Amino acid sequence: ILYPYQRDATLSSGVFSAQLPANQAATPDSFDPAANLSVAISDAEGKFSLLNVGSLLRLETIEDFSKIVVKSVNEEKIAGKCTITFDADGIPEAVAVDADAVSEITLVPSGSGDIAAGSYYVALLPESQGKGLVIEFYRKDASTGLDTKVTDTGDRYKKRLTFARSGGKNCGRVVTIGGEYILKYEYFKMVKVEAMGKNPFSICE
Secondary structure: OEEOOOOOOEEEOOEEEEEEOOEEEOOOOOOOOOOOOEEOOOOOOOOOOOEEOOEEEEEEEOOOEOEEEEEEOOOOOOEEEEEEEEOOOOOEEEEEEEEEEEOEEEEEOOOOOOEOOEEEEEEEOOEEEOOOEEEEEEEEOOOOOOEEEEEEOOOOOOOOEEEOOOOEEEEEEEEEEOOEEEEEOOOOOOOOOHHHOOOOOEEOO
16 A cells, blocks of 8 residues: 555555655645655555655744755755565665656645745655755745745755654754844754654754
8 A cells, every 4th residue: 555646656566666756845834745655565464554654854934935945965865756665574665766766855835825934844765865955945036936045054964864764854944134044053842743653853963
């Protein structure tokens, strides 16, 4: 079983082929429901439990943005096509299919307008990021209508980060001081998201 349903997903010899979307709809205090993949295999009695495939990255802003882009500095694959297998205990493992996977994820508005101020989660493939991540924040240019980068996380997360299956990391938030965008690394309490099972998020540090 693969959830949510994907029309182009396949299952062959116990191996799923699926897509973790590279474009995800910003969902306040949650994740794009189409992006947080779950899978299950049934036991001898036909019972099953859905288990998360990916990991989550949490971020927060107090301003509106037109889009937010998460990039792997070392270009490790964090979204796109993947294969999903199961170990002897029925725990899923997702591996990116290099030719059809990508090293960045774009969080876009779920409707018209911008991504409103608030907290959001980005789903990504479990992976050790050898040189970390850069998160870019964009506003729409009033004169051209084009998305223009206004700030990013710089070197803050350019270090080895490990994203575990059914876990995640909780990063800082973007604020404005004196009209300038800055990243204020006010860490949040450890949080737990029901969809991520029993694993609380770790601080992105």
